[in-house]
Amino acid sequence: MIFRALFIVLLAATVLAISGSLFLMKTYHLTFLEMVNKSAEKLGVVENGYRLIEYEKKYTVPIISLKQSESFPKFLPDDNNSNFSYFEYLTFNIKALQKNKGYSPNCSSKDIRNLFYCHILGERDIDELLRELTLYKFIPPREVGFYGNALEFIVVLDLLRGSGISIPRTEKALIDEKLKQMLESYLFVLDGDSASLFHGRSVLASNAWLLATHLDPDETENQENFNRAFGHFYDFFQALEAVEIWPEGYNYWANSRGFQIALAIAALKSLEPNSLLLDVRAEALLERIGLWHIYNTRPDWTIAGWADEGPRVDLKDETSRIIDLIALATSNTAIQEYARLLRQRFGGFNYYRAYKWYLPALLSNEAAKEVVKKNVNVTLASLKHLLEPVAIFGEDFSNHIVIRSGWEADDTLIQIRASDRFTHHQHFDAGSFTVFANGKPLIVNASRYKNVFTENRKYFSSRSVSKNTIFINSQNDTFQPSKHYSVNSMDGGQRIPLATHSSIASFAQWKKELSDGYNLGMAELIEFDYKKNGDVNIWLDLTNAYNSVKGVDGASSAKATRVLRQFYYLEKEQVLLVYDEISKTASAKDTGARLYFSEKPIIASLKERVVKGSEYNGIIEYKDSNLIESRVNSEHNMLIYSPQPIITRLIGGHDYRTYVELDSDYAEYDGQFFDDGYEDERWFDKVGWRLETSPKATKNVKLLTAIQMNEGDLLNLNIIKPEQVVIVVDQQQVASVKFSSIDNKNTGISRNDE
The missing domain is CATH 1.20.890 (cAMP-dependent Protein Kinase, Chain A)
Incomplete structure (x- = not known):
């Protein structure tokens, strides 16, 4: 017993x-x-930063035999238009920046940045710099939260060696030993599985690769660590080649990731020619990243946020450091022009004061001597003859699409996102879009960000309920991916894998998780057609973003068999058409689309009824109708049509902007406000109201939204029959829309002359 x-x-x-x-x-x-x-x-079994069970070293077997060029600098670019040596190039820039008050080193300081520049100017002895380099206090990185302080050290070392300044044997040995110790600290955390690919791993791998480029190649023992550092960075490099954007949001890229990553990509160009064509691929990726910045810059000099965002979407302080680097490294004319425009727009405020020491190494000689005064009225108009108005980034992976009517201050910018899932700071917004027109936001992202675990982020801002997306209400949804979610908010939105944490250790693992495990595949780009007449036609399959026959999260049931969204931009008429077609299961209830506006849209054609709160701060229902006519921002016509009568509700005002109906049942408005963590900061677009439209259909839901971007032209809709309508602009029939069955390939929008 x-x-x-x-x-x-x-x-x-x-x-x-x-x-x-x-x-x-x-x-x-x-x-x-x-x-x-x-x-x-x-539990205190091991000290912080140590492991009870060691991981096996990764990439000890080289991916490819690589050899570095013998020249320096390894990753800081040179001015290709300069006839100076690197030493002369830096000297010219420091003196030019001193003259125009752009930057001047502090020659009474003992930090290595100032010591280097002041030695260049002949005001400090090289021995002082070498001593401080050998004594540099390195703080090792952690897998999450802190990524070490190697960047300043390795950048100064690249400047020093690039300038051709001789380092005596004793000091060289001490510096090389410090390099090895730093690199081993980074490799230690990279060999683990905690650091996530598009989060901390990106910076850890970038810093490791930058350090590795300065290892002495004559020492045999350095070769293994060089190969390991390359392996870790190359894995991330391939992932970034695929997505071409920063999935965690622009602020994370600019503040914490972008500069180190761009430097590390540039370091690939220091390798001798190889079968992987790394020099060509590195330059191509830097160009794509630079162009991604340009295309996403709105006429008001901000970048519309799409994830957990902070203040740097305003392009101040951080962006120029990345763009100036890419402009020098690629010699791309459009990126160089954009770098110049950023300097004009923000003057001396384009660099955060703690980063101004990078200026001598990141500006061309011509740019360094230029006296730039802040001009808040500068536009992107000079890019008109350098770039097409339409671009897609990360095709088949992130699918970030930008459509511009032009590059002037009053031109339209449409941003469409149909991304798979990469990391936890990303939001659930497959198929979402935003519009900036006539100098101000028209259709906006309603998200705010303060902390990952706030109520607002968990139940509103990170979810598709805060985006301009399709919703499919169902009481068989389960949205509680971890212990952090005490409320099962059945908001009709998309699945929420990787909601608060992620530890994707490699590009291969991420690709596997697209369909297995976390099921991170969210969107499929069926068609992207930028036509000769300027029109753009986009088809997206968003089925896997929702609990559907393709897969469900947790205890959820499938609520859809197929979810399609088509965008058609009529370039000449400046009209955006959005066609949604959803085949829902028996468990699905109200199904339709959400749109967010800064100002309350005017729906004068339908009788309204306030069902909660007031007409200024509450929920308003409208009489069911097949056609909804409205005005947005007082100047834009918007039409919404369905062959079935549409249930229409307007939700907003100061309190109701974060209202969520938790049980997917609008028979009684008994939802919740998620205000904890909702803060209106200056860098977020104003959000006032959301419009929810839901056709009364038992199975196949079909919905058309037409939005006029410019003023003056009349936007109308002729109903030929319930399943076919014609778009009319200024009394001209310009496009047709067929609401066929979901399997009919003739469904959707087409221009009349096609």
Whole structure:
């Protein structure tokens, strides 16, 4: 009996331990080794930064035999138009910047940045700089949250060696030893599984690769670490080649990632020619990243946020450092012009004061001597003859699409996002879009960000309920991916994998997770057609973004068999058409689309009824109709049509802008306000109201939204029959829309002369 009791106790303890382990692994997206090591650290079994179980070293076998060029600098670009040596180039820039008060080093300081520049100017001795380099206080990186302080050290070393300044043997040995120690610290955390591909791993791998480029190639023992650092960075490099954007949002890129990553990409150009064509691919990727910045810059000199965003969407302080680097590294005319425009727009405020020491190394000689005065009226008009108005980035992966009517201050900018899932700071916005027209936001992103775990972020801002997306209400949805979600908010939105944590350790793992495991595939680009007449036709399959026959999260049931969205931009008429077609299951209820506006749209054609709050701060229902006619921002016509009568509600005002109906049932408005963490900061677009339109259809939902971008032209709709309508602009029939069955390829929008 005693043995039986002991067996039962041991079995129960084992089951509990396994259950607890599985819970931790699922909640924090941890591998088993990660769970063991983090638990050991938490319990004090090992010191912080150490592991109970070591990981095997990765990339010890070289991916390819690589050889670096013998020249320096390794990653800081040179001015291709300068006839100076690198030493002379830097000297010219420092003196020019001193003259125009752009930057001047502090020659009474002992930090390595100032010591280097002041030595260039002949005001400090080289021995002082070398001593401080050998004594540099390195703070090792962690897998999450802090990524070390190697950047300043390695940049100054690149400047020093690029300038051709001789380093005596003793000091060189000490600096090389410090380099090795730094690099080994980065490789230690990279060999683990905690750092996520598009989060901390990107910076860790970039810093490791920058350090590795300065290893002494004559020392055999350095070769393995060089190969390991390259392997880690090359894995991320391939992922970034695929997406061409920063999935965590622009602010994360500009503040914490972009500069180190761009430097590391540039470092690939220092390698001798190889079969991977790394020099060509590095320059191509830098160009794509630079162009991505340009295309997403709105006429008001901000970038519309799409993820967990902060203030740097305003392009101040951080962006120029990245763009100036790319402009020098690629010699792309459009990127160079954009760099110049940023300097004009923000004057001396285009660089954060702590980053101004980079200026001598990131400006051409011509730019360094230019005296730039802030001009808030500068536009992007000079790019008109350099770039097409339409572009797609990360095709088949992130699918960020930009459509511009032009590059002037009053031109239209449409941004469409149909991205797969990469990381936890990304939002659930497959198929969403925003519009900026006539100098101000027209259709906006309603998200705010303060912290990952605020109520507002968990239940509103990160979710598709805060985006201009399709919704499919169902009471069989389960939206509680971890212990952090106490409320099952059945908001009709998209699945929420990787909601608060991610630990995607490699590009290969991410590609596998697209269909397996976390099921990170959210959108499929069926068609992207930029036509000769300037029109743009886009078809998206968004089925997998929702709990559907393709896959569900948790205990959810499939609520759709297919979800399609078509965007058609009529360039000449400046009209955006959005066609939605959803085939829903029996478990689905109200299904339709949400649109967010800064100002309350005027729907004068339908009788309204306030059902909650007031007409200025509440919920308003409108009489069911097949056609909704409205005005937005007082100057834009908008039409919404369906063959079935449309249930229409307008929700907004100061309190109701974060209102969510939790049970997918609008029979009684008993939802919740998610204001905790909702803060109106200056860098967010004003959000006032959302319009929800839901056709009364039992199975196949079909919905058309037409939005006029410019003023003056009349936008109308002729109903030929319920399943076919014609778009009329200024009394001209310009496009047709067919509401056929979901399997009919003739469905959707086409221009009349096609």
